[in-house]
Structures are given as structure tokens and as C-alpha cells.
Amino acid sequence: MxxxxxxxxxxxxxxxxxxxxxxxxxxxxxxxxxxxxxxxxxxxxxxxxxxxxxxxxxxxxxxxxxxxxxxxxxxxxxxxxxxYFKGIDLGQWLLKHDKISQKLKKKWILDCIDMLQHIHEKGFLYIDLKPENLIIVDEEIYLIDFNACLEKTSHQAILASKVNMAPEFLETGYLDQTSDIYGMGGILLALYSRGPCRKLAQKCRDTLPSKRIRSMKQLKRCFLLCCRAKYILSIIICILLSVFLFSLLFRYTLATPLSKYLDTKNSSDLISAYQFTLNQAEGTYQQKVQDTLYLWIDNGWISTSVLEDEKVARFLLKQAIQSQNISWCSYILNLLNDDVKDQLIDLVLLTNVYIEQTQNIQYEHIHRFLNDLKTKTLSTSQKMENMFLILNVINECEIILKQQDLDILYKLQSNLPDQQNEILRSLANAYLSYGLIIQDEDLEFKIPSFYTELFKDDLEKLEIIQFLGG
CATH class of the missing domain: 3.30.200.20 (Phosphorylase Kinase; domain 1)
Structure with a gap:
């Protein structure tokens, strides 16, 4: 024809x-x-x-x-x-490619921002931004299907994808350029599974337009900042830590468990010395761990000889994972000799999982860790620290637990004493975060009854508990 x-x-x-x-x-x-x-x-x-x-x-x-x-x-x-752009849409492209370089992600997001900014400058809103309307040809990205576009001042009814449309239009019929910001949030979510850019995407997808990024120019600045965030964050941390290290060191040089350890460098004194510095730190439990571990690594207080002690090695590996700092995990792991690694095989494997941040892991090690946690005789604080450890790993790597292992994690928490403390709150936060990760899976996610009391003054957490069925 x-x-x-x-x-x-x-x-x-x-x-x-x-x-x-x-x-x-x-x-x-x-x-x-x-x-x-x-x-x-x-x-x-x-x-x-x-x-x-x-x-x-x-x-x-x-x-x-x-x-x-x-x-x-x-x-x-x-x-x-x-x-005619002879290629495939972004959604299909992502299904066919397991990995995508950071450079290509950045290029595509900046191109999308540039395209939408051009549309806005011409007096239009695109409205229907989604992966299906972005075509990839030889790693270049193109925008198609302009039939849902509106003039910025228009109130004309449109037919567009409701799942991608900004919620305010469905409620009030009102649209402005933040409606396209909402669409860009969806593209960011498609390309970034974690990190600062993921947080930026969530900011773009806020249900309230007033809380979103306001323009494509502002989005571009925020995105470029997120791309550099890990380098900027490292600089900020170094600056901030340098300010308080002197005051900390001054306090620690008195007759303390730390001074005893620094005199003897005996592995039997390390844990009490470390706990002493941990107790001196401020902030949430995770912030305390981050600050304390930085202090110890920066001052060279952790030697290979003290890490020959299995108890010390296990303790510091847990601290490294709880810090959520990949470099520090690698640092501690590299100090361990092969004999100690063999003794700590489960924890070493979990640390490697965290460092690699890969989905291609051996699930049986996670299963074994949880079963050991269930059967071993541990103090309440040790159980909480171990649960916090495993939750950090499965959250970071987005590991989907089997129902039996998820039940173990629930029962372990349910048996904890109902008390208000930072470690328990950090553990509960990590558990709720995991619930959000698996909410679309065919799993029964149960929430300990004392969570409601634990977060009675935190409306956001109570809403999450209600959302997850608690």
C-alpha cells in the first residue's frame, strides 16, 4: 500500500x-x-x-x-x-544490557534535560516522558511522540500514560514544568538503582509539586552535583573530621582504655579501647561507627598483628560493614591473613559481597549466617549488631531473601527486649528499608509489634509501618 x-x-x-x-x-x-x-x-x-x-x-x-x-x-x-529513528526504546535497551557505564548514564540524563529544557523554552510541556518514548540509536538518545504536549498555559484534556503522569494532573488537572520534572524522576529511577542520583530521582517524584526541583536548569545543577557527590563528600568528611580529631585525640591521651592499648598494642585490649572511642563519638550509632573507624584507620591504630586474633578480626569487620564505607571494608579485609579469613569465612564472604555490590552472590552464605545467628548463644547487643550487619548487606545489594530466612530475621527481632536505644532504632530503620525493597515480591513481610512504640514520635516511620502492613 x-x-x-x-x-x-x-x-x-x-x-x-x-x-x-x-x-x-x-x-x-x-x-x-x-x-x-x-x-x-x-x-x-x-x-x-x-x-x-x-x-x-x-x-x-x-x-x-x-x-x-x-x-x-x-x-x-x-x-x-x-x-524514523531505527533503534529500540530505553526500556527495551535496559532489559538487553546488564551493565551501563556511568559515562553513558550521565550523557543520557543530560541529553534528556537539554531536550525538555528546549521544549519549555519554546512554551510547551512534554507531559508523557517515559522510557518507551526515548529511542536509543548507537548509544544516542532521541525523544519521540509529541502528541501529549501542551502549551504551558493550556488546560486542554490529554491522553497520556497515567502511570507516568504527575499526580497533580490526575487530582486537579493542573500542570506546569515541574510535571516534566516528575517525568525526569522516572528516567533517573530507571537508570540509577542507588546512591545520590536515586535520592535526586525521589526528590523529582515528590507527590507535592512545591517540593520538587523547580526547573530543568536546577535539575541539571543538582544532577551534576550528585555525579560528583562521592568526591565532594570525601572532601567534606576530611574537613569535618580534621576539625574534631584534635579534640578527640586530646581526650584519648589521658589514662584510658585507648592509652593502655596504644602502650601495649595487645589484641586483647583493642576491643575495649575501640568501644571507649565509640562511646565518646556523637550522633546516631552508624555515625558513631563511621567516625570511630575513621579515627582508628587514619591514626594507624589497627595493625596486621592484632588482626591475627579471630575475635578482634570479627569485631572490626562488622564495624567496617556497619560503617557502610566500601574503602574501609576493603582496608580491614586486606589486613587479614588467610588463616583468619578461613576462620571467619561467612563474615569474609559477606564483606566481599558488600564491597563488590553485586547481584551474583552465593545465597547459601546469607542463609548460613542467619541460621548461625538463630542458633548461637549471643548477648542481646551482639544479636542486634549481627542483624544490623546482615541488613546492611542485603539492603545494599538488594538481595531477596527466601521466606524461611525472612521469617528468621523477623523472629530474631521479635525476641528482642522492648527498649529505646540507638542500635535498636538503627536496626529497625534498616529492616523497614528492606521491607520497601521487597514490597513487590511474593513474600510475607512481618513487622515486630514493638516497632509502633519505638517510632511513636516519628510520623514518617509510622506511615511506612502502616504501608508495609504493620
């Missing part, structure tokens, strides 16, 4: 009651294009959106947008001929 005596249909890629989309070949140039056909008897909104796409594309010139080649009518339909 030939359209307008010129465009030979090669393939039909979309068909509905009123809309057809084809790949066509121009008989004059042999080039391939996209042909979008809307029947004249279609829903008036679809007809309006056909005219919108023609109007918008005629005003937008951008290397990552399709260009209008031809527009014409037949007796029964209206047809738009536009550029």
Missing part, C-alpha cells in the same frame, strides 16, 4: 481503533520514515493531539527530535510523516 502516491508501507508497528503507525519508504529518496495516521472519526482528543504534534514539531528544531517530512489528508484520515 502506498500513501499519497509516494510513501510505501514497509511495516505496521502500531494499530488501534483510530490510530495506525507505519514504517514507510519514500519512493523518491528511498529513505525510511514514520507515518502516523489518525482516522477522522477518531475521538476529538486524538484529533486534537495529532494537530498538537504537528504544531509542536514545526516549532521545535533539535537534533534529538523527529522532524516533519510531510503532512497530508486522505478521505478518511490525517497522516504525519516524520523522521
Amino acid at each position: 502506498i500513501l499519497n502516491d509516494r510513501y510505501l508501507i514497509q511495516e505496521q508497528i502500531q494499530k488501534s481503533s483510530w490510530i495506525n503507525v507505519y514504517v514507510v519508504e519514500d519512493q523518491l529518496t528511498s529513505k525510511l520514515y514514520i507515518a502516523k495516521e489518525v482516522l477522522k472519526e477518531a475521538n476529538p482528543i486524538l484529533i486534537h493531539q495529532f494537530h498538537v504534534e504537528v504544531d509542536v514539531l514545526s516549532q521545535l528544531e533539535h537534533k534529538h527530535f523527529p522532524s516533519i517530512i510531510d503532512v497530508f489528508e486522505t478521505r478518511n484520515s490525517m497522516i504525519l510523516i516524520e523522521t
Whole structure:
């Protein structure tokens, strides 16, 4: 079939009651294009959106947008001929590729921000941003389907994907440029599974427009800052720590467990010395661990000889994981000799899992760790520290526990005494975070009854508990 005596249909890629989309070949140039056909008897909104796409594309010139080649009518339909980007959409691309470089992620996000900023500067909102509307061709990203676009001042009804649309439109019908910020949040979530960019995505997806990033320019600045966050954070930490290290060292040089350990360098004195410095630190339990471990590593107080003691090695490996600092985990692990690693096989494996942050792990080691935790005779504080340890690992690596292991984790917490302390709150926070990770899995996630009392003054946590079914 030939359209307008010129465009030979090669393939039909979309068909509905009123809309057809084809790949066509121009008989004059042999080039391939996209042909979008809307029947004249279609829903008036679809007809309006056909005219919108023609109007918008005629005003937008951008290397990552399709260009209008031809527009014409037949007796029964209206047809738009536009550029054909021969590739696959972003969603399909991500399914086919296990890994994507940070450089490519950054390029695509910056290109998307640039495209949307260009649309906004021309007086339009894109509205329907989703992975299916982003086409990847030779690692370049292109935006298609402009039929849901609106002028910034328009209140015209539109047909777009409700799952991707900003919630305020569904509630009030109001849209502004923060509605496209909401869409960009979805693209960030598709590309980033953790870290500062994930947090930025959540900021973009806030249900309240007033709490989102306000413009594409601001989003670009925030995104570039997030990309550099780990380097900036390291600098900030060093600056902040350098301020208080002197005061800490002054206090620690008195007659204390630390001074005793520094005099003898005896492994039997290390844990009490470390606990002493931990108790002197301020903030949440995790912040205390981070500050204390930094202090010990920075001052060279941890030697290979003291780590020949299995008890000391186990203790410091747990502290390293609880710090959630990959470099410190690697540092402690590299100081261990092979004999000690053999004695601590489960903990060493878990530390390696955390360092690699990989999904390709041996699940049986997680299972064995939980079963050991269930059967071993440990103090309450030791149990909490071990549970906090395992939760840090499965949260970071997004490991989906089997129901039997999830039940073990629940029962271990349920048997803890109902008390208010920082370690218990940190443990509970980590457990609730894990509940959010597995909320879409076919698992029964149970919450200890004392959590409600534990977080009675924290409305956000109470809402999460209610959301997770507690």
C-alpha cells in the first residue's frame, strides 16, 4: 500500500481503533520514515493531539527530535510523516544490557534535560516522558511522540500514560514544568538503582509539586552535583573530621582504655579501647561507627598483628560493614591473613559481597549466617549488631531473601527486649528499608509489634509501618 502516491508501507508497528503507525519508504529518496495516521472519526482528543504534534514539531528544531517530512489528508484520515529513528526504546535497551557505564548514564540524563529544557523554552510541556518514548540509536538518545504536549498555559484534556503522569494532573488537572520534572524522576529511577542520583530521582517524584526541583536548569545543577557527590563528600568528611580529631585525640591521651592499648598494642585490649572511642563519638550509632573507624584507620591504630586474633578480626569487620564505607571494608579485609579469613569465612564472604555490590552472590552464605545467628548463644547487643550487619548487606545489594530466612530475621527481632536505644532504632530503620525493597515480591513481610512504640514520635516511620502492613 502506498500513501499519497509516494510513501510505501514497509511495516505496521502500531494499530488501534483510530490510530495506525507505519514504517514507510519514500519512493523518491528511498529513505525510511514514520507515518502516523489518525482516522477522522477518531475521538476529538486524538484529533486534537495529532494537530498538537504537528504544531509542536514545526516549532521545535533539535537534533534529538523527529522532524516533519510531510503532512497530508486522505478521505478518511490525517497522516504525519516524520523522521524514523531505527533503534529500540530505553526500556527495551535496559532489559538487553546488564551493565551501563556511568559515562553513558550521565550523557543520557543530560541529553534528556537539554531536550525538555528546549521544549519549555519554546512554551510547551512534554507531559508523557517515559522510557518507551526515548529511542536509543548507537548509544544516542532521541525523544519521540509529541502528541501529549501542551502549551504551558493550556488546560486542554490529554491522553497520556497515567502511570507516568504527575499526580497533580490526575487530582486537579493542573500542570506546569515541574510535571516534566516528575517525568525526569522516572528516567533517573530507571537508570540509577542507588546512591545520590536515586535520592535526586525521589526528590523529582515528590507527590507535592512545591517540593520538587523547580526547573530543568536546577535539575541539571543538582544532577551534576550528585555525579560528583562521592568526591565532594570525601572532601567534606576530611574537613569535618580534621576539625574534631584534635579534640578527640586530646581526650584519648589521658589514662584510658585507648592509652593502655596504644602502650601495649595487645589484641586483647583493642576491643575495649575501640568501644571507649565509640562511646565518646556523637550522633546516631552508624555515625558513631563511621567516625570511630575513621579515627582508628587514619591514626594507624589497627595493625596486621592484632588482626591475627579471630575475635578482634570479627569485631572490626562488622564495624567496617556497619560503617557502610566500601574503602574501609576493603582496608580491614586486606589486613587479614588467610588463616583468619578461613576462620571467619561467612563474615569474609559477606564483606566481599558488600564491597563488590553485586547481584551474583552465593545465597547459601546469607542463609548460613542467619541460621548461625538463630542458633548461637549471643548477648542481646551482639544479636542486634549481627542483624544490623546482615541488613546492611542485603539492603545494599538488594538481595531477596527466601521466606524461611525472612521469617528468621523477623523472629530474631521479635525476641528482642522492648527498649529505646540507638542500635535498636538503627536496626529497625534498616529492616523497614528492606521491607520497601521487597514490597513487590511474593513474600510475607512481618513487622515486630514493638516497632509502633519505638517510632511513636516519628510520623514518617509510622506511615511506612502502616504501608508495609504493620
